[in-house]
Amino acid sequence: MTADPWGAVLDEAEKLRKEAEAAAGVAHFPVPLETPPEGWGDLAFATFPYAKQLRKGPDQVAKDLVALMPKGMLIATSEAVGGYVNMRLDTVAFSRLVLDSGLAAGGSYGSLPPKKVRVLLEHTSVNPTGPIHIGRARNPIIGDALARIMRMAGYEVSTEYLVNDVGRQMVLLYWGVKNIDPKDVPPPEKEKEDFRLVKYYQKANELLEGNEELERKIGEMILRFESGDIALTREIRSVAERVLRGILESLDRIDVHIDSFYWESDLIMSGSARQVVNRLRDKFLDEGGALFLDLAPYGIKGENTRWFLTRKDGTTLYPTRDIAYHLTKFDRCDIAINVLGEDQKLGQQQLKVGLQLIGAPGVPETLFYSFVALPEGRMSTRSGRVVSLDDLADELVERAAEEVRKRRPELPPERVKEIADIVGLGALRYNIVRLQPEKKIVFKWEEALNFEGNSAPFLQYAHARTCGILSKAGGRGTPDPSALTHPSELRLVKTLGQFPHLISVAAESRRPHFLASYAYEAASHFNIFYRDCQVLQAEEPLRSTRLALVEISRTVLGNALHCIGLRAPAEM
């Protein structure tokens, strides 16, 4: 038994290949193991790379290697086909391994052993000036999924939100809240602090247009604030807190919970930003009091490669505070990961240079995502051209409720609401987490509201089906792996056996969308099994064996859904 059946298969395949290579007197080639097309076996590798060295045709090499390849515990046979070695699993041995592993692990199947590696994962960190919109919502959705996946892979993960309560945008918001008459701002779209306060921010931006006196006033406040005026900092921070509360409510609704918050203003008040300046001062150039470094020698290119640490008045700039912030991270973790919009790429490069110059113990890993735009262009809080996370969530839940009512007219309204929440909010997350982060998304309502095919409800429905069978099943006997012979059940066994391996791959590569693809495949294979293989009416020992497969399917689908941030309903 093992925590990772597919990993065991891969290890054995490598071992058998090496043994065949050694027997043939061939140097090892790291030809990747691949999955051959359906019907050609379970694992394969190409022999073209060997052909040249051996001065033989690839097909002959494949035949030679096959002839010399021993039989394994899990891999029963291999055959040479047109320059490939195709290996086939011993289906009974592999089914036994998957059943044993899955049943022994129970609900924790897929969880890998603890690694004793602390990960500090910074995500979201949106400016608290207004409601979070779907352009930025990609950040918590990807970040939280990565946190969940890495936890399942055995890492000690803590998530953190850097609250940018410093800077012009915050001062402007504060000024607006303090000075604009409530009668002069339009009513908020929702009764939430973030929606209420953003109106003052937008109005303040509007008033600032061409208003030099206000411009000057704001400038003064920024200076006071950033020079460490504690009273002002507290006031601004309290406004930021009010907006943040609204943002966190939105995040809570989609099951994103952040472990800790770091307030940027603390870096000023504690003097840690100042210390960064002192430690870097002699490496930087001074221009009228402003410290800067030319980053051109560090491989950074562009119109202007000068990177400023301080203003000429001596106040620190954001990158300086970010260095200070990251220094605190390495006291608290072994791996720091930042999930950021692609607009932060240069900034992160600069940050890494800064951290190296100051002798930091490490640099953060970065996971960048492209923005979600509307068909009419980029979203902007300042202009109000946004679709808020809350709007999208409301719409999806409402649509999901219609669907549930249509399909399950007998359900009481409370139950409809519960399922609609699970489905609608799941759709929100799935539509983002399933895509490669680096691809930009143009948000379209008709696509977001689709509940069929490759969609959240598809995955959740498969899970609900497993629960439906299990709730009707009663007990079961001991499973017998040799009872499993139908191609659809063998395919399901293989997919279920790959789950722990997928957790590992998605965690190590920091690619949450791998797990979304896997979850879809697992759901799809379960649905095919469901069509082809009757469970409850089957004869023993097939019934008990299939029932065990359904149990493991429920765990795999439930855990896979959990990892990408979707809830797994028992009925829909």
Place this chain on the structure above:
RNA sequence: GGACCCGUGGCCUAGACAGGAUAUGGCACCGGCUUUCUAAGCCGGCGAUCCCGGGUUCGAAUCCCGGCGGGUCCGCCA
């Protein structure tokens, strides 16, 4: 001017980092499947110059070079 990312059927998308067998799915469209564990399902059909042009290679969606198109960035903002 420069840097980074993206470009796959009408639309969306996997595969690209580790080059390999007839390029993965979904939406839409057409046609089928429910006396049997929930049809948000399943099966079949239609549909692709993998942006373009060179190069490397036995072999390129994948690697390299050059274009084109889109996104992002190059502030004593954050």
